[in-house]
Structures are given as C-alpha cells and as structure tokens.
Amino acid sequence: MGDKMEINADERQFIAEVAEVIEADPKGLSLESDFREAADFWSSLVGFALLTFMEERYRAALSVDDFTACQTIEDLYSKAFQRRR
Numbered sequence: 234m235g236d237k238m239e240i241n242a243d244e245r246q247f248i249a250e251v252a253e254v255i256e257a258d259p260k261g262l263s264l265e266s267d268f269r270e271a272a273d274f275w276s277s278l279v280g281f282a283l284l285t286f287m288e289e290r291y292r293a294a295l296s297v298d299d300f301t302a303c304q305t306i307e308d309l310y311s312k313a314f315q316r317r318r
Contacts, residue, residue, distance in 0.1 A: 240264060244264060244310060247306070247310050247313065248262050248263070248264065248266075248306055250286065250290065251268060251283070251286075251309060252271075254282050254283050254286045255268055255271060255272035255273070255279055255283065256272065256273045256274070256279075257271045257272055262306060264305065264306050264307035264310060265305055265306075266306050267304055267305055268283070268303075268304075268305065268306050268309065269304075271306075280300065283300075283309070284297075284300055287309065287312070291313040291314070293312055293314070293315070295312055299312060300312075
C-alpha cells in the first residue's frame with residue numbers, strides 16, 4: 234500500500250465517525266477507502282444509518298441517488314460539506 238496522503242483534523246474526525254457507524258477500525262481507513270467494502274457487514278440498514286449520521290451530524294441532506302453514487306469516504310466527506318443546509 235502506498236503512502237497515505239496527509240489529512241487534517243476534520244478529515245480524521247470524519248473518518249473516525251464513519252468508522253463508528255459502519256463498525257470498522259478507523260486505523261485501517263483513509264479518505265480513499267471504499268466505505269461499503271470497509272464495513273464489517275454492509276446492508277441497507279448500515280447505509281440508512283450512514284445517511285442519518287450525515288443528516289444529523291453534518292446537516293447534509295443527501296438523496297438516495299447521491300448516496301449510492303458515493304464510493305469512498307472522501308466522496309461522503311465532500312457531500313457532507315457541500316450539502317449543508
């Protein structure tokens with residue numbers, strides 16, 4: 234695995250929060266991680282929990298289509314700060 238790019242405190246916090254929602258070890262995650270593959274077990278309920286987390290924590294309202302288009306934690310991070318209401 235190559236060098237991980239330097240991340241700031243906000244990105245590190247976001248990764249840790251996503252890891253908690255998807256029940257994954259944050260130490261093994263980066264912004265480039267595919268959050269579905271990183272989840273201990275992926276299901277529609279985990280997806281719903283992640284959508285709810287984005288809405289409640291970051292006030293980012295994502296449509297289901299926008300969410301399904303996301304693949305990496307960085308995609309989610311970008312949406313979290315783009316879609317604040």
